[in-house]
Amino acid sequence: MVDSLTAEFDNFVRHRTPALLNHLQVAWWRRHKIAEIRPGELPERARGGDQAEAPVLKPSVRAALRQLSDKQRVVVITALSVLLLAGVAGVALAMTAGRGGQEPVPSAAFTTAIATSAPSPSAVPSAESSPPPSPRTTVPGTYYFTTSTRTKLDVYRMRPSDCGPADDGCAAVAPQRVRSITVEDGESCLSNSIVVSPDGRKVAWVSSDKVADPGGLSGRLMVADSGTAPARQLAKQVDCAGTNALIWAPDGTALHVRDYDRGTGVVDVMTGAFAPLAVRAWDQARAEALGPYRGKVGGGKLTVTRADGTEPRSVNYEDANEMETVVIAVSRDGQYAAPAVGGGDPGKRTDVAEVIDMRRGNPVVFKVGKVHKIYFQADGSWVVAVGHGRLLKLYHLGAGQDVLAEVQLSLPGLKDAELLQAQF
Structure with missing residues (x-):
């Protein structure tokens, strides 16, 4: 077998x-x-x-x-x-x-080898995964406030970047006192003329001189470092009226002033030397220190021009109370202007009455409430202030008035503080 x-x-x-x-x-x-x-x-x-x-x-x-x-x-x-x-x-x-x-079907061993050697795809986040948290944004700038009594005026500095994210995030942040100034009897120039230098290191103001000017519209030009160093007198009979009585040069080395004896010019803050300027050149220099555009109200018109007076653009405008008024600020593209609240005393600092769209002549309606201060930013955004004292709130507004950031400035012990100026 x-x-x-x-x-x-x-x-x-x-x-x-x-x-x-x-x-x-x-x-x-x-x-x-x-x-x-x-x-x-x-x-x-x-x-x-x-x-x-x-x-x-x-x-x-x-x-x-x-x-x-x-x-x-x-x-x-x-x-x-x-x-x-x-x-x-x-x-x-x-x-x-x-x-x-057709190609022959590869064996199981060959298929396994391909699957093993092929690179695995990168991990793709699922739709349910949360994006990484974005850094907290805050209102840009440094803000200066004043509080005053019969004998003293104090200047304080506050940076929203130092505050917390909550509405009362600034309640735990103590504002820094920059300068304390003695107020003399009958003082009329100080509160309207005080300005902080662009670098925050110096403070300038006009102190009334009742002997030289009983009307209280001019006085001694004073400058002092922040802190307690003695103040220095730079000039006499300098105008203290108007919304921008003193304007710092952008580099902080000089002040644009109107001197009753010498006319318009620039004062060196280190030496006190006075350099006269023709009114037209002085107006342009002051305007350029504030921005590329300027505005004025008169004859039922609100007019915006470049700092040198060119490219005028006008819309119909009158103060709500038919008072004299000035333009506090103009956007850096010249598209928006902010006239001040009109009053019987045009020599005093005033709040924003409204913001006018120069393309249409219409006032801007703010979603955040009644705006009394506005700061136009170089990137086209706006910083606006709503409320006063302990109710003061700052908003950073983007396109379409989208709120980019906000902060409640609940300054401890400074319930009567007034917003003096802002720097960016």
């Missing part, structure tokens, strides 16, 4: 091996045609004919089978037959797929 099985296996291998090798050669050529192997150029190992005919192979197989028991030989022959049939079927399937114009 064993000899018959052995003979049958030899006959099967002898007749099937050439066909199987031929199929394997064809499949090998198909898979390597991208290497430009032309038909007929099969590898040397495929040209030797039927390798099963080699005499070395047959004695080896037979010798191995003879060394096995009857049951072992049956198992081995059966297993070899199944493997050989499976190989033939696999080659046939590959050739059939190739004839159909």
Whole structure:
């Protein structure tokens, strides 16, 4: 029985091996045609004919089978037959797929290798993940306030950037006192003329001189460093009336003044030297120190021009109380102007009456409430003040009056503080 099985296996291998090798050669050529192997150029190992005919192979197989028991030989022959049939079927399937114009399906091991070696995609945040918190924004600028009694006027400095994020975030921040000034009897110039230098290191003001000017519209020009250093007198009979009686040069080295004896000019704050300027040049220099545009009200018109007086643009405007008024501020593009509240005394600092759109002639309606101070920023945004004293609130407004930041300036112990000026 064993000899018959052995003979049958030899006959099967002898007749099937050439066909199987031929199929394997064809499949090998198909898979390597991208290497430009032309038909007929099969590898040397495929040209030797039927390798099963080699005499070395047959004695080896037979010798191995003879060394096995009857049951072992049956198992081995059966297993070899199944493997050989499976190989033939696999080659046939590959050739059939190739004839159909499709690439053979890669084996599971090959697929796994591709999946393992391919780079994994970067992690994409889910829609539910929260974006990183943005840094807290605050109202830009440094603000100066004054409090006064019958004998003293104090100047304080406050930076919203020092305050907390809550509405009362400034309640725990003590404002810094910049300067304390003695108020003499009958003083009329001090509160309207005091200004802090652009770097915050000096304070200038006009002190009334009732002897030289009983009317109280002019006085001695004084300057002092912040702190307690003694003040120095720079000039006499300097005008203290108007909304901008004194204007610092942008570099903080001089003051634009109107001297009753010498006319319009600039005073050096270190030496007190007076440099006269023609009224037109002086007006332009003062305007340029405040911004590229200036405005005025008169004859039922609100007119905005460049600092040199060119490019005039006018709209109809009259004070609500038909009082004389001035323009406090103009936006840096000349599109908006802020007339002051009119009054019987044009020599006093006043609040903003309204902000006028110079393109349409209409007043701007603010969503944050009644605005009494406005500071036009270089980037086109606005800083506005609403309320007074402990109710003072600052808003930083962007396009469309979007509130970019806000802060409640609840200054401890300064319930009657008045906003003096702002620096940016």
